[in-house]
Amino acid sequence: MTRPLANDLYGRHRAVLPDWLALYYDEPIEITHGEGRHVWDAAGNRYLDFFGGILTTMTAHALPEVTKAVSEQAGRIIHSSTLYLNRPMVELAERIAALSGIPDARVFFTTSGTEANDTALMLATAYRGSNQILAMRNSYHGRSFSTVSITGNRGWSPTGLSPLQTLYVHGGVRNRGPYAGLTDERFIEACVADLEDLLGHTRTPAALIAEPVQGVGGFTAPPDGLYAAFREVLDRHGILWISDEVQTGWGRTGEHFWGWQAHGENGPPDILTFAKGIGNGMSIGGVVARADIMNCLDANSISTFGGSPVTMAAGLANLSYLLEHDLQGNARRVGGLLIERLRAIGAGVDSVREVRGRGLMIGIELIKPSTGQAAPGTASAVLEAAREGGLLIGKGGGHNTSVLRIAPPLSLTVAEAEEGAAILEQALRGA
Numbered sequence: 001m002t003r004p005l006a007n008d009l010y011g012r013h014r015a016v017l018p019d020w021l022a023l024y025y026d027e028p029i030e031i032t033h034g035e036g037r038h039v040w041d042a043a044g045n046r047y048l049d050f051f052g053g054i055l056t057t058m059t060a061h062a063l064p065e066v067t068k069a070v071s072e073q074a075g076r077i078i079h080s081s082t083l084y085l086n087r088p089m090v091e092l093a094e095r096i097a098a099l100s101g102i103p104d105a106r107v108f109f110t111t112s113g114t115e116a117n118d119t120a121l122m123l124a125t126a127y128r129g130s131n132q133i134l135a136m137r138n139s140y141h142g143r144s145f146s147t148v149s150i151t152g153n154r155g156w157s158p159t160g161l162s163p164l165q166t167l168y169v170h171g172g173v174r175n176r177g178p179y180a181g182l183t184d185e186r187f188i189e190a191c192v193a194d195l196e197d198l199l200g201h202t203r204t205p206a207a208l209i210a211e212p213v214q215g216v217g218g219f220t221a222p223p224d225g226l227y228a229a230f231r232e233v234l235d236r237h238g239i240l241w242i243s244d245e246v247q248t249g250w251g252r253t254g255e256h257f258w259g260w261q262a263h264g265e266n267g268p269p270d271i272l273t274f275a276k277g278i279g280n281g282m283s284i285g286g287v288v289a290r291a292d293i294m295n296c297l298d299a300n301s302i303s304t305f306g307g308s309p310v311t312m313a314a315g316l317a318n319l320s321y322l323l324e325h326d327l328q329g330n331a332r333r334v335g336g337l338l339i340e341r342l343r344a345i346g347a348g349v350d351s352v353r354e355v356r357g358r359g360l361m362i363g364i365e366l367i368k369p370s371t372g373q374a375a376p377g378t379a380s381a382v383l384e385a386a387r388e389g390g391l392l393i394g395k396g397g398g399h400n401t402s403v404l405r406i407a408p409p410l411s412l413t414v415a416e417a418e419e420g421a422a423i424l425e426q427a428l429r430g431a
């Protein structure tokens with residue numbers, strides 16, 4: 001692996017940006033370009049990208065269709081998403097509304113997942129006249145003032161102050177806590193009983209917000225049907241269900257286009273939020289909600305840049321590409337093979353506690369074999385070793401960050417999956 005000559009950019013980064021702006025790797029990488037599932041750093045090293053630029057590069061790096069749409073739109077007009085009619089925004093909203101599964105859906109675009117969740121919270125609290133929110137333990141929904149206050153893992157909260165009153169519900173994590181080891185059915189019963197109990201001694205919350213598969217929390221998923229079972233209880237109290245699809249949307253989980261569909265028996269969520277991959281790297285977030293909920297605000301607009309024509313052009317081109325090339329099917333097929341391969345590798349490595357995942361959202365949970373406790377040091381060592389081998393992966397799983405996160409662009413090929421698994425095997429065995 002070639003190192004950059006003098007990594008003075010790192011020194012300058014340190015001098016001018018906040019101390020808490022964390023970077024991966026002992027010697028951070030400057031990514032200069034990408035193509036397909038690969039990126040290159042400033043020293044000319046090529047990496048297979050198993051983290052998709054933190055899930056933002058959903059289809060592929062430098063996808064010609066997206067690049068063309070962005071440059072053509074930038075050549076026409078960049079500004080003005082609000083106050084004037086905006087054709088790409090209307091077209092993308094129509095397509096997302098139709099795909100969302102929410103009847104009579106309205107779409108509002110933001111620039112990030114945080115802002116999308118913030119808007120969803122504003123809608124739910126306004127609609128219900130309550131600032132109480134149900135959220136899941138170990139969840140992550142962003143780091144703005146409102147979204148940190150519904151983020152279950154307090155280790156991710158840069159401040160301890162909360163504008164919302166939040167109650168945390170069991171269910172996001174399967175293999176820790178009081179319900180570990182239960183069958184799917186018993187686990188769901190236990191979580192529903194916990195929710196019922198919580199609602200027995202509180203005033204009425206506005207909404208439950210949940211990630212169908214917890215992303216930053218370490219790619220943990222409840223059994224299918226948990227949120228359908230919750231929905232029955234929520235409906236009795238008139239509480240809204242917000243599905244945070246920032247990581248699970250657009251087919252990443254393979255079996256479903258949205259994560260909520262694994263829990264859809266009792267209908268779709270009332271509000272859905274999305275972000276990350278839809279712009280294939282351009283900053284798009286958004287909220288889809290039933291019209292009566294979306295229209296409950298007394299506002300004219302709440303974002304200047306949300307829906308900007310260039311990002312919308314990227315979103316339209318990207319969405320067309322992923323539907324036409326059935327990347328959801330690819331996530332299911334290639335992701336299925338990759339999970340199997342990683343399970344086989346994990347079976348021979350003592351520090352691997354569990355390999356889990358859906359589609360191309362795969363987590364490898366690491367422990368210290370002697371104690372069975374979380375192993376953040378091992379996770380960091382594997383991350384470094386994988387980079388040495390030419391593979392980028394992510395970390396997660398709360399403040400113990402003991403879970404390796406794998407979320408490549410959805411166009412990953414079988415050969416690339418095998419190549420990445422081989423590098424990971426070496427990294428895991430050496431760590």
Ligand code: PMP
Nearest residue numbers: 112113114140141142215246247
């Ligand atoms: N929700 C989830 C589930 C996320 O994973 C993230 C980002 N990691 C967010 C919300 C916040 O999105 P953003 O970083 O675009 O603000």
